[in-house]
Amino acid sequence: MKWKSVLRPRLRLVTIAGALVIPAVVWAQAQTAQVIAVRAGRVFDPRSGTNVTNQVVLITGERISDAGPADRVQIPAGARVIDLSQATVLPGLIDGHLHLTDAAGGLQHQMMVALYSATQSLNAGFTTQVVMGSHGGGYADVELRKAIESRLVRGPRLLVAGPVLDITTPGNDTFPLDFKPFRPNIVANGPEAMRAAVRELAHYGVDHIKMTTTGPFVFKPNGDMVNQALPSLEELKAAVDEAHRRGLFVATHSYGGDASKGRSKCGRMNRAT
Template structure:
């Protein structure tokens, strides 16, 4: 499912005026993702796809003839980062072709960009093999519109994918060869309830030794590992093995969270996706209306967010079916609901999100040398976090893809 977004895209903008390729953005408010502070009356100078200077209006001189984007009545932030996305909703259904599914994925990527998500870590192609690599490459070549993507190809799901440490290492090498820029693993199975209502998790899919081999091989190749982990021994072993991030984590305990803090792991809870009414109804339907994982997850989530030092990032699990593309801004509101300040929620999708991916030298902050990825909203998200569900302006790499703030017009100084 796609989330309809009104468009005033890059195609509506005039080409950069020769000879200067510089653009200036005047920001009424600018979010500093490193400090978590909101700055007032800032200027961002951009040349090509990179930021060349940032500072207060009185300190930054806009050269004569440079085009100015006037966002003086808006809040400007770094482009958002979704730490857990799926641009492919599913494998081709009966009657569909791979080409049809690819077209939908391309449109979905555009919806995500227009919602302000200029970078995404895709968490698996949902049965489409290495097609996420093709989408990433098409975006990088400007053949389609979408966020910067890190991709995982098909992921390493079951013991048959990585039986024994040597096969585990080989599986990692194969995925990197196929184009993966991070590794997605599935160390845990599902969950169920005992007749007394105790939540229990299925045995882990991968042994500790296999997980250690997977992580070691990935890190030797300078590639990070994200672990789809619900709970039980599979979750604990993923933490012990040193994966880079835990995804979902419904069965987290204080002990496990403390281990994550000690090891410097990131936590990506994907809140909206896993607190849906359909999850609650599904569990209760299987247990005679008695039990659901949702309130357990909510309790553990509050505990995790309240734990000092835990690096929580924003990831959505957006997949079109249960989470419409382009609606990821709801995740900010969810993070605040479960204990974050609005500033911390914004950092979860900017500076921390970039660190989680290992891309902090390129994205995640409005700083000199980084990509000119900017998002703007009308109000102040530090006082109303739902503003982030109403993105009005999106720039990625110096190109404006959405502008509902200035009527599609820029002025020259």
Template sequence: MNKTRVAAALAILTFTLSATAADQVVAIRAGKLVDVVGGKVLQDQTILVSGERITAVGPTASTTVPAGARVIDLSRETVLPGLIDVHVHLTGDPNLHGYRSLGVSDIRAAMYGAYAARRTLEAGFTTVRNVGASGFGDVALRDAINDGELPGPRMRVAGYAIGIQGGHCDNNLLPHDFHFTENGVADGPWAARAKVREMAKFGADTIKICASGGVLSKGDEAGAQQLTLEEMKAIVEEAHKLGRRVAAHAHGASSIRDAILAGVESVEHASLIDDEGIRLAREKGTYLVMDIYNDDFILQEGAKAGMLPESLEKERMVGQLQRDNFRKAFKAGDKMAFGTDAGVYPHGDNARQFFYMVKYGMTPMQALQAATINGADLLGWKDRVGSITPGKYADIVAVGGDPLADPAALTRVDFVMKGGAVIRSDARK
């Protein structure tokens, strides 16, 4: 047999073996299955997975498992959909805040992102929205994960966050001598439109804007509005024209109001939201993404991580108000999605926020829905992720405890599957 025929035979064999592996059915025996769509827990269920997708879900007693299927026994576990965090910064190192961040190159940050992506996935977060990264590091990370080169969650990414000169999304740590302006800066409606086009050109599938000042930025007030209503309307119109959704960083009441009126899909942080903002978010269907775990890490560990004294003072001013307003907005009927600002605190600790969401007004099921079906809806991926439903990706996690009795159980994930591939399996036998 000549070399050409040998190569052809090997190619056919390789394709056949790959197809067989891809087509193998996996049957997951779930002792308890959290049905986030129905808001209930089902007992003794079997999930059938073929390739990347879920093909069937039903009671174990009446579900036929095909001959030759691989069986994964999670009969002593609580099984739930892969979790979704819609506000992360995977390329952000939580130990390098403030002036320490100036020594980090875009390339180094992207490399750190590979580590953070794996940590996040192993913690049970199979989908994230990365709302801001320098050097389009999040675009590169998303693409490497999609191409199978790195382990990590599914990603929506924003590239650079868009904001005003000297604002929260600019870098104000360097003196005038350096003449440095962050790449996401845009002043005026047409400059803002051009910046949206630039983000889209280089791979962003989400647009992030900074409507107000921030806690961890230098020289601004968290509650002060920065982008104008006119600028935000231009950004949203341009983003929607290009098929992108918009997330608005906004702490202050006026910036929250104008961001909602401009048509953003979500308001991030929303710390100082007032009654008008709560009403508008409910009427417009705007999601609120309130990172209410962060306060603990910033106040307890922020100084050691290099955060500026002024940032710690700003957090003392807004942290508890944000938690109180979370309770108020949720009680009023505003839509909530789970977002934590991971990168401010260590990646992989995302699930610590569930405790605070329950403490400040949600039931454990509602907190899980915020991190599954609500997050999927906000991302425009409700047909792909967010529930254990036939046709969706087989993104599945399991915990040994009962997260509906103890939300802290979600910080101890035993099993993670993404797209039918087992990422980790420490489940009890």
């Protein structure tokens, strides 16, 4: 039993030394490799609405750690420098409402449409996109977000809703009756079914829920809109409650009237037509 008393302190010493060395290496790498300095000829400042000239933007990890005139912002030793001194630099744009799919063709087609849409958006300067329902694309947006996050493909940061949550009603289906390649939306009727649908969406990894709360609408000659609220207040409350329990927000396809009144009674809901 004597060896234990000799060995244990040594093991402890080695463990402590290892614990100190590894973070030091990681810290050193973070200090050098992860800092990117962008020399910008012009930077668009959205607060003032003007272009400011001869700027440096420092990016540490995934965050902008400093930005300002080149004579003030010091570029750390070892930083990777991107020279855009002959160019204009724009902050990443955020699109708060879009659909990456086009509701035509099958899932495989939708996946390619989603990838094309996201890639084009990134090339146009959008670095974050809030996808308000995958029109006819099932979970194409969720899969694309995963592919981007795992760096399989390049694209903007995506917040996704997956298929839109609907009740049964005429006009809610994106496809005519004779062409329905797969279930484009999740159709749920009744509070418990709403809860189950939200759980299914959460299970497949959505960031938020998109619901249709206004059905087809027409305008009277005087310009007033006539529309129909789709889910009952009980259904709406159930969906919102279930989503909030999972930390998800709910956005609605809503054109005012009773649908909007119901939405306002359910607390945290975004209007998103």
